[in-house]
Each structure stands twice: as C-alpha cells, then as structure tokens.
Amino acid sequence: MASVALGPLDRATSAKAGMAEDRPMSAVETLPQEMGERALSTICQAFSQDPMVRWIFPDAEGRARLLPALFRVMMRYGLRRGHVTHSQDARAVAVWFSPENPVGVGGLIQAGMLTVPFKTGFGPWAKFLGANGVMEKIHKKYVPEPHWYLLGIGVDPELQGQGIGTTLLEEGLARADASGVPCYLETSEPRNLPFYERLGFVVLEDAVLGKGGPKGWGMRREPRNSEE
Numbered sequence: 001m002a003s004v005a006l007g008p009l010d011r012a013t014s015a016k017a018g019m020a021e022d023r024p025m026s027a028v029e030t031l032p033q034e035m036g037e038r039a040l041s042t043i044c045q046a047f048s049q050d051p052m053v054r055w056i057f058p059d060a061e062g063r064a065r066l067l068p069a070l071f072r073v074m075m076r077y078g079l080r081r082g083h084v085t086h087s088q089d090a091r092a093v094a095v096w097f098s099p100e101n102p103v104g105v106g107g108l109i110q111a112g113m114l115t116v117p118f119k120t121g122f123g124p125w126a127k128f129l130g131a132n133g134v135m136e137k138i139h140k141k142y143v144p145e146p147h148w149y150l151l152g153i154g155v156d157p158e159l160q161g162q163g164i165g166t167t168l169l170e171e172g173l174a175r176a177d178a179s180g181v182p183c184y185l186e187t188s189e190p191r192n193l194p195f196y197e198r199l200g201f202v203v204l205e206d207a208v209l210g211k212g213g214p215k216g217w218g219m220r221r222e223p224r225n226s227e228e
Contacts, residue, residue: 027087028085028086028087028167028168028171029085029086029087030083030084030085030086031079031084031085031086031090031093033079035086035090036075036076036079038089038090039075039084039086039090039093040068040071040072040075041068042090042091042092042093042154042155042156043071043074043075043093043095043152043154044064044067044068044071045154045156045157046154046155046156046157046160047067047071047152047154048063048064048067050188050189051188051189051214052131052188052209052213052214052216053067055127055209055210055212055213055214056124056127056128056131057120057124066119066120066121066124069116069119069120070116070120070124070128071152072112073108073111073112073113073116074095074111074151074152075095076111076112077103077107077108077110077111078095078096078097078151078152080107080110080111081097081101081104081107082095082096082097082098082101082103082151083095083096083097083098083172083175084096085168085171085172086168087164087167087168088156088159088164091155091156091158091159091164092154092155092156092159092164092165092168093152093153093154093155093168094150094152094153094168094169094171094172095150095151095152095153096148096149096150096151096172096175097148097149097151098148099146099147099148099179099181100146102149103149103151127210127213130209130210131188131209131210131213131216134207134208134209134210134216135186135207135209135216135218137207138186138204138205138207138216138218139184139186139218141204141205142184142204142205142218142220143182143184143204143220145181145182146181147176147181147182147183147184148172148175148176148179148181148182148183148184149183149184149185150169150172150183150184150185153165153168153169155168165195166195166199169199170199173199173200173221176221176223177223177224177225179223180223181223182220182221182222182223183201183220183221183223184218184219184220184221185201185218185219186216186217186218186219187216187217187219188209188214188215188216188217190215190217193217193219196219196221199221200221200222200224201219201220201221202219202220202221203217203218203219204217204218204219204220205217205218206218
C-alpha cells in the first residue's frame with residue numbers, strides 16, 4: 001500500500017534548511033502509544049489541504065469529520081509495526097516503515113482497514129484505494145530492494161515554516177544512512193517537491209491518481225555516508 005500524499009512542511013525555510021544552525025532545536029523522540037490520538041490530530045490538520053485529500057473529500061466539513069477514520073489506521077499500524085517519531089509534543093509527526101517491517105495488507109487489516117469504508121463512505125474509499133494502487137506501481141517499479149518508507153509526515157499548521165519538519169525528517173534520513181539503504185516517499189503536493197529535493201530525494205515518476213484527481217509523485221533518496 002502506498003502512502004497518502006504528504007502534508008505541507010517547511011516550504012518557507014531557506015535553501016540552507018539542511019544546516020542545524022538555521023533551525024530551532026527540537027528533540028525528536030519515538031512517539032509513545034498514549035500520544036497516538038494527539039499525533040493523529042496533527043496529521044489530520046497537516047493534510048487537510050493536501051490535493052489528494054481534497055479530491056477524496058471535496059467538502060471541507062466532511063473532510064474534517066471523516067479524515068480521522070482514514071488516518072487512524074495509518075497511525076495505529078505505524079505504532080504497532082512501524083517507527084513513529086515526533087517533536088513539539090506530537091505537533092510534528094513522522095510515520096516510517098523499516099526494511100525489516102514493510103507495509104503489509106495483514107497488518108493494515110489488523111489496524112482496522114476493513115472498517116474504514118463504513119465510516120468514510122465507499123466513494124471516498126474507492127478513490128483512496130485507486131490512488132494508492134497507482135502509486136504502488138511506481139513504488140514497486142523503482143524501489144524493489146529493502147528501504148525505509150516514509151508513509152506520512154505532518155506538522156501542525158501553526159508551526160510550519162520554522163524548520164521543524166526538516167529536523168524531524170532528517171532524523172529519519174540519518175537512520176537510513178546509517179543502515180545504508182534508500183528512502184522512498186510519495187506526495188501529491190507539488191510545492192513540497194523542492195523541500196524534498198533539498199534533502200536528497202529525486203522524482204522517479206508522476207501519475208494522475210484517478211479520474212479528476214491530482215498528480216502524485218514518487219521520490220527516492222540514496223543513502224549518504226557521514227562525510228557527505
């Protein structure tokens with residue numbers, strides 16, 4: 001299963017976003033289970049204006065009401081099988097999956113995936129599945145080997161543009177570099193592309209996510225050694 005598109009991050013930061021002195025210091029920690037709902041709220045806020053999410057849930061009121069049902073599965077699965085990190089008291093959250101524990105249908109079912117269409121409606125669910133199917137083809141085509149997969153990352157809109165998302169993402173990239181494997185992510189927000197490219201990601205391919213839907217981009221980053 002491919003990720004939903006990534007939420008807005010630190011587009012307002014300078015081209016020197018990779019330099020620690022240009023960003024506020026914020027500890028990145030593993031998210032404890034008891035903070036799952038707080039982290040879910042952050043992810044929902046960060047993704048509320050995402051092109052893919054707006055296409056799936058065109059009505060703003062319905063989007064605010066139904067989005068947690070969709071993302072709760074991602075958060076629950078991430079806490080059980082993935083590696084979820086946070087900073088700023090869960091107002092910035094990243095959900096990763098390691099080479100040893102890739103995303104699998106069985107785990108998603110255990111996290112409640114089959115209940116989602118009964119909560120969101122089958123129309124939005126069909127759009128979501130179709131979009132993920134499109135991106136999964138890119139994922140498998142270009143990154144068949146073991147890798148770290150960034151399923152989702154989001155920063156509270158009130159904190160965006162301060163370098164917090166950069167700090168959070170770089171912590172995960174350092175982990176991937178240490179293990180010598182690539183990273184992969186997807187986004188449907190074109191304004192995020194320069195942000196990811198500054199951190200070493202390159203676009204693999206883009207595709208329309210469904211009839212009347214936005215484009216999605218698959219991106220890959222090769223591991224770097226400590227001297228780069």
